[in-house]
Amino acid sequence: MDRKDLEGIEEKALQQLKSGKSLFGKDGAFAPLLKSFIEKALEAEMEEHLNDAERSQGNKRNGKGKKTIKSSAGSFQIETPQDRHSSFEPELIKKRQTILAESLEEKIIGLYGLGMSYRDISRHIKEMYDTEISHTVLSQITDKIIPEIKAWQNRSLEEVYPIIWLDAIHFKVKEDGKVTHKALYNILGINKAGHKEILGIYISETEGANFWLQVLTDLNNRGVKDILIASIDNLKGFAEAIRSVYPKTEIQSCIVHQIRNSLKFIASKDQKEFMRELKKVYRADTKTTAETALESLADKWGKKYPVVIDSWRKNWDKLSTYFEYTAPIRKLIYTTNPIEGYHRQIRKITKTKGAFSSEMALLKLVYLATMRIQEKWTSPIPNWGLTIQQLAIRFEGRINLGL
Numbered sequence: 095m096d097r098k099d100l101e102g103i104e105e106k107a108l109q110q111l112k113s114g115k116s117l118f119g120k121d122g123a124f125a126p127l128l129k130s131f132i133e134k135a136l137e138a139e140m141e142e143h144l145n146d147a148e149r150s151q152g153n154k155r156n157g158k159g160k161k162t163i164k165s166s167a168g169s170f171q172i173e174t175p176q177d178r179h180s181s182f183e184p185e186l187i188k189k190r191q192t193i194l195a196e197s198l199e200e201k202i203i204g205l206y207g208l209g210m211s212y213r214d215i216s217r218h219i220k221e222m223y224d225t226e227i228s229h230t231v232l233s234q235i236t237d238k239i240i241p242e243i244k245a246w247q248n249r250s251l252e253e254v255y256p257i258i259w260l261d262a263i264h265f266k267v268k269e270d271g272k273v274t275h276k277a278l279y280n281i282l283g284i285n286k287a288g289h290k291e292i293l294g295i296y297i298s299e300t301e302g303a304n305f306w307l308q309v310l311t312d313l314n315n316r317g318v319k320d321i322l323i324a325s326i327d328n329l330k331g332f333a334e335a336i337r338s339v340y341p342k343t344e345i346q347s348c349i350v351h352q353i354r355n356s357l358k359f360i361a362s363k364d365q366k367e368f369m370r371e372l373k374k375v376y377r378a379d380t381k382t383t384a385e386t387a388l389e390s391l392a393d394k395w396g397k398k399y400p401v402v403i404d405s406w407r408k409n410w411d412k413l414s415t416y417f418e419y420t421a422p423i424r425k426l427i428y429t430t431n432p433i434e435g436y437h438r439q440i441r442k443i444t445k446t447k448g449a450f451s452s453e454m455a456l457l458k459l460v461y462l463a464t465m466r467i468q469e470k471w472t473s474p475i476p477n478w479g480l481t482i483q484q485l486a487i488r489f490e491g492r493i494n495l496g497l
Contacts, residue, residue: 129170132163136184140175143182153179163187164227202227206236207462209443236458243461251293253319254493255283256485257426258293259433260309260326260336262301263440265456266449273449277301278460279309282433284426286493288474288482292436292464293318297453303331310339322489323415325427327351333412342492347412348430349376356402368395375406376428381417385410420484422477439467 144153156178162171176182183189205215212229219227262277279296293313298305306329321343326332333345353372360368371391378384388406396403406413416428426432443463450456475481486493 129163129172132172132187136172136175136187139184140177140182144177148177148179148181151179153177153181169226202232202235203239203462206232206459207443207466209446209459209463211446239458239462240454243457246461247294248316250317251313252285253317254322255285255293255318255320256322256482256493258283258321258324259430260306260324260332261430261433261437263437264301265444265447267453267456268449268451269453275300276453276456277305278456279305280433280436281309281313282436284475284478286482286495288478290432290468290471290475292468295457295460295464297457301329303329303335306332307335307338310336314339320492322485322492323427325430325432327430328355328409328412344415344418345412346415346427347409348428349413349416350429350431352406352409352413356405359402360399364395364398368399371395376413378417381414384414384417419488422481423484426475426481436467439463 140155144155154177156176158173159176160171160173162169172187174184174187202215202219205218206212210218212232215232216227216229259282260280262279265276265278266273267276268274277298277300279294279298279301281293283291283293285291294309294316296305296309296312321336321340323344323346324336324340325346325348326336327348328351333347336343336345353369353376356372357365357369371387371394374387375384375391378387388410392403392407416424419427440460440463444459447459450459482493482495486495
């Protein structure tokens, strides 16, 4: 492209900009500029490749090939220099590359991470950039983050996490031509600096204590040597699975889960009065006061709802852990709401998916959504300075504040 051609493109770009027309797409001014840049860069790469050593072996230029490049500036054809020995491996545009990686691919992965289907992404790219991209190519592009996901899943973690929340969320996944249900296990932690962090994401057939044991073992293998407090739901065997790997961890079963499960067995006409009495239990200022209120609850409702009262008594040790702490720490650990809040954000991204095509398709989307969510977790937990000091005193010798 000579100077006259370049000036013509610049004038066209200016006119399109003034008229409000897009600079992208088939008739946009950006594609010729990008084409010119790429072709000149490839020529420079060829010159560097054909050094004295190559030429001494009889290698030299051997015409040019053509291929169509798809980019955010539209689709355009470029001429690619060739050498006689076919040993030229360009860096800017690889031999079999047809998507300009640092523009369109990033946009495609970004759109996929927002929950858009391949069909919607393809339509969007066509409308915005006048570029056709098949579902197969879109899948290949999003597959490029798989090594990144695996590296993230196996990354090293901190030795101590003061507080973690563990919970699962369920999705439909196609497997062998059938739609199955999968449990996505997630661990949300607060590190010593007070920042939230997703420690891991795991997929299994169903939610159960046995798989949670595998998850906790993986955390241990990745460097987590101690967890001070774990907030969990009331899944049978869950606390035992945690203590088998982290025997010193204090377990707090979610009060909200316990309340929800209790109300399932309370007649609708009794629920309002029952809840009024139950609030005196879980909102008490001290554990002693809570236990007195629990006995009063049992005296009033024990005969009519023995299963509910027995459940509170049987799980009381795990349900009442939070009474050992001050109000700010109680608020953090008495429920699994923090990780359920993370799950709600994941659901916003995945709500349009009837069933995922594979476990990896599910994992790709949840991973991208998680990275986006974590970008907003820039500030530490409120009043974390005081909280971590209290935890350091209570769990003396188990957490080093570096003071």
